[in-house]
Each structure stands twice: as C-alpha cells, then as structure tokens.
Amino acid sequence: NYEYIKKSLLKDKNVVTANKAVVATYSKDLYDICCRSNASLKFEASVGGGIPIINTIKDNLSSNKIEKIMGIINGTTNFILTQMAEHKMDFYDVVKIAQDKGYAESDPTSDLEGEDTVYKLSILSNIAFGKNVSPSDISSQGIKKINQEDIKYAAELGYNIKLLAIGDNSETDLELSVEPAFIKKNHPLSSVKNEFNALFIEGNSVGEIMLYGKGAGGMATGSAVLSDVIKICSLTGKEVLLTNTKGKIISSASREHRYYVRFEVVDKAGVLGKIADSFGKENVSIESVVQKNVEKSTVPLIFITHNTTRDSLMKSIDKIKNFETVLGIENIIRILD
Structure with missing residues (x-):
C-alpha cells in the first residue's frame, strides 16, 4: 500500500516491498519522498522474484x-x-x-x-x-x-x-x-x-x-526480500534507487520490425495477390508467404514481412480486413532476430 510506504519513509523507517504496482505507479512520488527521508526503499522482489x-x-x-x-x-x-x-x-x-x-x-x-x-x-x-x-x-x-x-x-x-x-x-x-x-x-x-x-x-x-x-514463489520472493533487509542493515547511509528523470518514449509502432501476420481467408484464386497488392501500396514488403492446403472452404494465410513500421502495417490491414474474401485477421506478432 502506497500510503503505508509513504508514511514509513517520512518517519525515516526503511522499507522493503515486493509490490511492483506501487513502485511502478508511484515511482516519481517515491523518489521525491526518498530524497526528503533519511531512510531507504528497497524492492528487489518486485521484478524477477528470486533473481537478483x-x-x-x-x-x-x-x-x-x-x-x-x-x-x-x-x-x-x-x-x-x-x-x-x-x-x-x-x-x-x-x-x-x-x-x-x-x-x-x-x-x-x-x-x-x-x-x-x-x-x-x-x-x-x-x-x-x-x-x-x-x-x-x-x-x-x-x-x-x-x-x-x-x-x-x-x-x-x-x-x-x-x-x-x-x-x-x-x-x-x-x-x-x-x-x-x-x-x-x-x-x-x-x-x-x-x-x-x-x-x-x-x-x-x-x-x-x-x-x-x-520468478515467483514464496521461497524465491522471500530470498529477495531478505537480501534487501540484509543490504539495508549494511548501509552506512540511505540509498535512493529511483530517479525522476523523465524518459522520452518513442512508440514501437513507429520503429521498423519484421512481423508475422495470419489471416483466415476464403480458398479461391486471387486472394493472395489482392492482399499482397494492398501491402505494397503502404510500402510493406513481403519476405515470404505460407499457405497450407487444407480441405476446407477457408484456409490460413501467413505473411512474413521485411522490416516495416507497425503503423504502415496497420494501415494496410485496416483496408484488407474489409475484403469479402478475408474472414479475419487472426494474429499479428513481432519477429525478433
């Protein structure tokens, strides 16, 4: 609970917590409080359980x-x-x-x-x-x-x-x-x-x-909490782990990555070409296509793209999803190399 942590620190009481939601959500406020306090806030167990x-x-x-x-x-x-x-x-x-x-x-x-x-x-x-x-x-x-x-x-x-x-x-x-x-x-x-x-x-x-x-479990989390307690006992002064320096974030959608895109389409001639043409109009380059031959009237159609922005990809997909022969955009997943 943020209020308990805040009150403890302002009374110069050291705090160890595993509450990731509080540390992440109130990190700027906690930084300011730690700077005013003579106590330390430790939170090793908030990320990765027993991993230091x-x-x-x-x-x-x-x-x-x-x-x-x-x-x-x-x-x-x-x-x-x-x-x-x-x-x-x-x-x-x-x-x-x-x-x-x-x-x-x-x-x-x-x-x-x-x-x-x-x-x-x-x-x-x-x-x-x-x-x-x-x-x-x-x-x-x-x-x-x-x-x-x-x-x-x-x-x-x-x-x-x-x-x-x-x-x-x-x-x-x-x-x-x-x-x-x-x-x-x-x-x-x-x-x-x-x-x-x-x-x-x-x-x-x-x-x-x-x-x-x-990354979880009572013993793993307990190990991380206890290590923080021991670390605090060994400190000669307070330690401020957090920062209030604002990070400027760029959306990952505006950076280029490769993507896997899976459609469910009607199994008929011309569908693949029409989708590929729509990708091309938004400068989304196709690396490969996978189309499995299944004995159904609809089939999965997989596209692997070259590096492209998700913004450009979604512009194409916003048009493709309205094609009568496209029954669904089943998934879009980033590919890491």
Whole structure:
C-alpha cells in the first residue's frame, strides 16, 4: 500500500516491498519522498522474484550504459506458452492448470493482458536506463490471441513464442514494449521454460549477459526480500534507487520490425495477390508467404514481412480486413532476430 510506504519513509523507517504496482505507479512520488527521508526503499522482489536483477544492475553493472534489455519476467504466461508448445494444449486448459498449480491467480487478467509485465518493465527502465516511465506510457499486448496455429507456424519457421518485456535505450529516444514475439530457437531466452524468468541485458562494456531463475514463489520472493533487509542493515547511509528523470518514449509502432501476420481467408484464386497488392501500396514488403492446403472452404494465410513500421502495417490491414474474401485477421506478432 502506497500510503503505508509513504508514511514509513517520512518517519525515516526503511522499507522493503515486493509490490511492483506501487513502485511502478508511484515511482516519481517515491523518489521525491526518498530524497526528503533519511531512510531507504528497497524492492528487489518486485521484478524477477528470486533473481537478483535490480541489485546486479545497480551494483555490478554500474560502470555500464545499459543499451538494451529483453526479458521473460512473468512466470504465469511463460508457463502457459511452454505447455501449449510442448503438449499441444488449448490456451484456457493451460490457464486452469496454472491456477491449480498456484502459478496463476483466480483472476489471471493482469498476467494474461501483460499488465504485470508492464509494471516490471517500468521499474527496470528506471533502474537500467535511469528513466522514469509511467506504466501507462508503455505499449502492451497480452497472449490471449495466441493459439496452436501460431505456435505451429512459429516452430516451422524456427521460432518459439514468448511474452517479452523489451527496452531499447541505444538511440536518442527510449523504446519500451510488452508483447508476444517470435524469438529464434537458438536464442538463450527461447530455452526459458514454464515458471522460470530471465532477463537478457546488453551493456556497452560487458556486452550480453543473462540472469535466470525462478520468478515467483514464496521461497524465491522471500530470498529477495531478505537480501534487501540484509543490504539495508549494511548501509552506512540511505540509498535512493529511483530517479525522476523523465524518459522520452518513442512508440514501437513507429520503429521498423519484421512481423508475422495470419489471416483466415476464403480458398479461391486471387486472394493472395489482392492482399499482397494492398501491402505494397503502404510500402510493406513481403519476405515470404505460407499457405497450407487444407480441405476446407477457408484456409490460413501467413505473411512474413521485411522490416516495416507497425503503423504502415496497420494501415494496410485496416483496408484488407474489409475484403469479402478475408474472414479475419487472426494474429499479428513481432519477429525478433
């Protein structure tokens, strides 16, 4: 609770919390309070459970400019996507299993819609990039639209699907997003399964490193909380982890990426050509097309684009969705290389 944290700090009482929503939502206010207080606020357990992400970045990587971060920082969604891929299970069947195992809340909306990951990425932006970013300014997309068709085509193309928190600080403006993405099977993050979390970090001196471990659970979270308590006991003065430097965010939709687009279309001549022509009019270049021969009147039609902006892609799709032969735009997923 924000009010309890605020009152404790203003009375010069050190605070350790695992509440990511409070830290992310009130980060600017908490920074101001910490500057006025003689106490410290620690929140290692708010991101990545037992993985020492925050302390590693602030202490061991303090000599680096962190240029990029990319991570699986929600165990619920990673468990669901892993089970769907490995056991060919239906999305909602796996959600029920996750709830039974205690990996998902009775109302898993925050996890499935990406909200939980957005809070964590907001905190990571503050710690890794020194930029204060409101959770509401981070573009996000959950995993509810992912189904066996997407997982199958991803595998055929050499990818897995993961819900990723992505931060790019390598250019003038900051790009932050939470979204499901195709990630190459040989990428270290691609092998992170079930409830495990991992954060892939790129620093200007250290290069690429990955932190990996259990992202949730009583023992993992307790370990992180206790480490913060021990750290506070060893401090000779207060420590202010947060910043109030406003981060200027560029929408990921205006940066160029590759995309997977899956349509459901009527199986007749000329459909593919008409869709490809519409893409071309918005300068969306097509890298490849996949059309499976199924004995139905409707078929899935998959387009893989070259680098393009999501804005240009959506302009095309806004027109394509009105074609009589296009029954649905089933999914649009970013491809990472």
